[in-house]
Amino acid sequence: MKTYFTLLILMISLGVSAQGKDEKRERIKALKTAFITTELDxxxxxxxxxxxxxxxxxxxxxxxxxxxxxxxxKKIDGIDAMSDKDALAILNQMEDLDEELLQNKKKLISSLKPVISPKKIIKLKKAEDEFQRKLLKQFKDKGPRK
Structure with a gap:
């Protein structure tokens, strides 16, 4: 029941399209918080x-x-005119950022181990993925903006 309530709130709040990017981000963050809280109990x-x-x-x-x-x-927009050296630099930058994302995730897990059970850490991953799927579905169902 709580999950359906959270989803209802998600759908209603995403329907408001006259907000700025920061307002939308904060609203989505609040919905994510409610969703994770419900899922992790x-x-x-x-x-x-x-x-x-x-x-x-x-x-x-x-x-x-x-x-x-x-x-x-900005760099990828000019990819056709880019040299291989520049493309390699961009690939290296992408790899560095991916590694930074991974290290941040590992830090989260090690920080959470003394706080919540390993099962709840796994449930967190599942809840994040589920929230992301529902959010993407909501945007997809909304259709292209005119």
Whole structure:
């Protein structure tokens, strides 16, 4: 029942399209928080320790991904005129950012081990994936913007 309620909130809130990017990001983050809280069934003690660790992780992941898009977006537009040397530099940069994302994920897991059970850490991964699927489905069902 809680999952359906969370999904209902997700659908309703994503329907509001007159928001800025930061507002949308914050709204999605709030929905993700509610979804993860429901899926993990955290105690108040676990929650008090879990959320500061998870929020730091999530903010860092966003920062890395945003940095990647900024750095690579402009360069990839001119790919046809790019030399192999420049393309190799971009590939190396992409690998470095992927490695940074992986290291951040490993840091999250090691930080969470004393806070929540290993089963809940696995449930976290499952909840993140499920939330992402539902979010993408919501955007897909919404159709192209005009």
């Amino acid at each position: 955290l105690s108040s003690e676990e929650s008090a320790k879990f959320w500061p660790i998870y929020n730091d992780f999530d903010d860092k992941q966003f920062e890395i991904r945003h940095q990647r898009m900024r750095a690579l977006g």
